[in-house]
Amino acid sequence: MTDFLLSIYPHLRALWVVWFFLLFVGMLAWVLRPSKRAAYEEARGIPFRDELPPSAGR
Numbered sequence: 001m002t003d004f005l006l007s008i009y010p011h012l013r014a015l016w017v018v019w020f021f022l023l024f025v026g027m028l029a030w031v032l033r034p035s036k037r038a039a040y041e042e043a044r045g046i047p048f049r050d051e052l053p054p055s056a057g058r
Helices: 002-031 034-043
Strands: none
């Protein structure tokens, strides 16, 4: 059994790299999808707002 695992180890390493690359590309596609553009446009201005939210309890 150990010989078998050692013989396929280089292939498993390559598949691991491919798996992480596909996962990364999938995450990028999910985050940068066009349907979320309006939400990101609104969120990018949050640090520059002067008013506190109503739940801040002044």
